[in-house]
Amino acid sequence: MTAATLAAPLTPARRPGLVAGLRHTVTLAWRSLVQIKHNPMELIDLSIQPVMFVLLFTYVFGTAIAGSPGDYLKFALPGIIVQNAFFATMTTGFGLNTDLTKGVFDRLQTLPIARWAPLAGRILADTVKQAWSVALLLGVGMILGFRVGNGAAGLLAAFALLLAFSLAASWISVLVGVLVSEPDKVQIFGFMVIFPLTFTSNAFVPTDKMPSWMQHWVEVNPATILADALRGLLVSGPVAGPVARSLIWAAVLLAVFAPLAVRALRRRV
Amino acid sequence: MTYAIRAEGLVRRFGATTALAGVDLAVPAGTVFGLLGPNGAGKTTAVRVLATLLAADEGHATVGGYDVRRDAHRVRQLIGLTGQYASVDENLTGTENLLLIGRLLGFSRADARARARQLLADFQLTDAAERAAKTYSGGMRRRLDLAASLVGRPKVLFLDEPTTGLDPRSRNELWDIVRGLVADGVTVLLTTQYLEEADQLAGEIAVVDHGRVIAQGTPEELKARTGGQVLAVRPTDPTDLPTVLAVAAEVTGATPEVAQTTVSVPVNDPGVLPAVVRRLDAAEVAVAELALRGASLDEVFLHLTGHRAEPDTAPADLEGVPA
Numbered sequence: 001m002t003a004a005t006l007a008a009p010l011t012p013a014r015r016p017g018l019v020a021g022l023r024h025t026v027t028l029a030w031r032s033l034v035q036i037k038h039n040p041m042e043l044i045d046l047s048i049q050p051v052m053f054v055l056l057f058t059y060v061f062g063t064a065i066a067g068s069p070g071d072y073l074k075f076a077l078p079g080i081i082v083q084n085a086f087f088a089t090m091t092t093g094f095g096l097n098t099d100l101t102k103g104v105f106d107r108l109q110t111l112p113i114a115r116w117a118p119l120a121g122r123i124l125a126d127t128v129k130q131a132w133s134v135a136l137l138l139g140v141g142m143i144l145g146f147r148v149g150n151g152a153a154g155l156l157a158a159f160a161l162l163l164a165f166s167l168a169a170s171w172i173s174v175l176v177g178v179l180v181s182e183p184d185k186v187q188i189f190g191f192m193v194i195f196p197l198t199f200t201s202n203a204f205v206p207t208d209k210m211p212s213w214m215q216h217w218v219e220v221n222p223a224t225i226l227a228d229a230l231r232g233l234l235v236s237g238p239v240a241g242p243v244a245r246s247l248i249w250a251a252v253l254l255a256v257f258a259p260l261a262v263r264a265l266r267r268r269v
Numbered sequence: 270m271t272y273a274i275r276a277e278g279l280v281r282r283f284g285a286t287t288a289l290a291g292v293d294l295a296v297p298a299g300t301v302f303g304l305l306g307p308n309g310a311g312k313t314t315a316v317r318v319l320a321t322l323l324a325a326d327e328g329h330a331t332v333g334g335y336d337v338r339r340d341a342h343r344v345r346q347l348i349g350l351t352g353q354y355a356s357v358d359e360n361l362t363g364t365e366n367l368l369l370i371g372r373l374l375g376f377s378r379a380d381a382r383a384r385a386r387q388l389l390a391d392f393q394l395t396d397a398a399e400r401a402a403k404t405y406s407g408g409m410r411r412r413l414d415l416a417a418s419l420v421g422r423p424k425v426l427f428l429d430e431p432t433t434g435l436d437p438r439s440r441n442e443l444w445d446i447v448r449g450l451v452a453d454g455v456t457v458l459l460t461t462q463y464l465e466e467a468d469q470l471a472g473e474i475a476v477v478d479h480g481r482v483i484a485q486g487t488p489e490e491l492k493a494r495t496g497g498q499v500l501a502v503r504p505t506d507p508t509d510l511p512t513v514l515a516v517a518a519e520v521t522g523a524t525p526e527v528a529q530t531t532v533s534v535p536v537n538d539p540g541v542l543p544a545v546v547r548r549l550d551a552a553e554v555a556v557a558e559l560a561l562r563g564a565s566l567d568e569v570f571l572h573l574t575g576h577r578a579e580p581d582t583a584p585a586d587l588e589g590v591p592a
Binding site for chain 2: 013014015016020024027028030031034035038039102103104106107108109110111112113
């Protein structure tokens with residue numbers, strides 16, 4: 001057998017094309033979504049936890065903070081959606097770290113597929129999961145009396161903004177997923193960062209009810225800005241300012257963390 | 270001769286550690302080539318470089334005639350890799366794991382499904398095909414992993430310690446599979462720390478230690494390199510062991526070893542055999558087994574490196590180095 005016949009039957013391409021890369025991405029996204037079937041815990045994370053948050057916050061804090069559960073839901077549901085979105089970005093790092101530590105990532109890297117497809121496939125799948133839990137939160141909110149004030153356009157814009165922001169923020173999760181030694185550490189990071197971040201925003205409690213020294217931080221907290229943008233789009237209130245500032249935050253997160261994450265990933269594999 | 274894998278002067282460092290210190294390899298197409306060495310010797314690093322997962326700091330390598338750096342994508346169309354840790358997706362079923370690979374390789378849905386079904390049957394996984402891989406036993410997982418690396422019918426297969434942690438039955442099954450692949454013309458690069466495995470499968474073996482190839486040849490050539498043979502004597506009555514030890518030492522002038530109830534001692538002159546027989550007879554020792562055999566690879570390794578190849582005796586200063 002000669003080197004030439006080793007390469008037979010067809011002369012292999014030098015590198016995969018863009019269309020092939022997109023096809024690989026969709027296949028790998030399918031793989032991440034099919035996993036849910038065999039891992040019911042993930043469905044619980046994606047579904048039961050968000051619903052539980054809505055119910056607990058609305059009926060436990062509602063009257064104390066806003067006078068009635070109904071009024072509080074109008075204020076807090078966008079905040080709960082933001083917190084849920086932040087937590088959902090951790091799925092990306094968790095899944096990536098699992099692939100890295102179990103050797104699945106190595107297997108994918110030895111296949112003749114686009115280099116970026118494993119990561120893109122995972123992010124695509126996580127965007128679908130994200131959309132699912134946002135839809136679920138809105139659905140449950142509506143059953144409890146939440147009303148969308150700006151019609152379908154507001155709803156779609158809110159969805160788009162949230163997904164764009166999550167996509168940018170998921171690079172933090174990718175970076176963590178590459179750097180830590182085991183999947184559980186991604187979750188620990190998530191709890192350590194996301195709980196303080198969202199609780200020191202106006203996601204659940206209006207800014208003016210917080211200590212004055214904390215209010216300075218609350219006002220620039222990306223969770224506050226994103227929650228305000230969602231309130232504007234879904235309920236009422238200013239839209240342009242918070243949406244623009246949300247997009248700036250997303251752009252900054254993307255510009256800082258995407259290169260760091262890609263570099264860390266290149267180093268690790 | 271045509272080589273499926275060629276490597277020249279591969280060097281790879283991890284910080285202050287040199288995992289590969291200039292490795293040359295030439296693997297003829299259609300053969301099994303064994304990389305034999307203890308943990309931390311550099312075997313896995315070598316495989317990762319050849320399988321396009323890792324860039325070498327120095328040197329270059331080709332697989333199927335393509336450079337593993339410049340033409341990595343082409344190399345990937347020729348190779349399959351089964352790692353030390355089963356790299357299947359535990360949250361997918363056996364079928365889904367193979368479908369995933371097939372679809373990524375550009376198979377149509379129907380072709381990917383047919384290939385998956387065939388491989389699952391070949392590897393006796395049909396009954397478990399629709400179960401998540403996390404419910405599989407170690408042997409089943411390793412078979413699925415191997416099946417996954419064969420979906421694209423690779424010309425060159427890298428098996429990185431394929432039987433580590435497997436029970437003897439699963440190990441034998443895997444060996445049979447590898448022999449079948451080679452019969453079909455696949456070139457296999459096998460890393461192992463088990464001498465028996467290299468002896469069983471490989472036509473040629475490179476012994477690796479501290480990132481270098483310290484010896485290379487067929488198993489027989491390597492065994493011959495210890496310069497001789499081993500005399501093995503097993504007395505019928507174990508209480509005769511001290512007598513046998515004394516006779517063996519006296520006749521050969523070397524230090525015998527005892528494993529269970531067999532005394533073995535290296536001999537350079539086959540003429541000692543009759544002398545040993547006469548002396549044992551005179552001492553009225555009944556012998557259950559008495560044989561001259563070639564040195565085992567374990568003895569070869571000890572001879573070449575000054576330490577044994579078994580994992581539990583790997584030098585402590587190499588712990589933590591990517592193998």
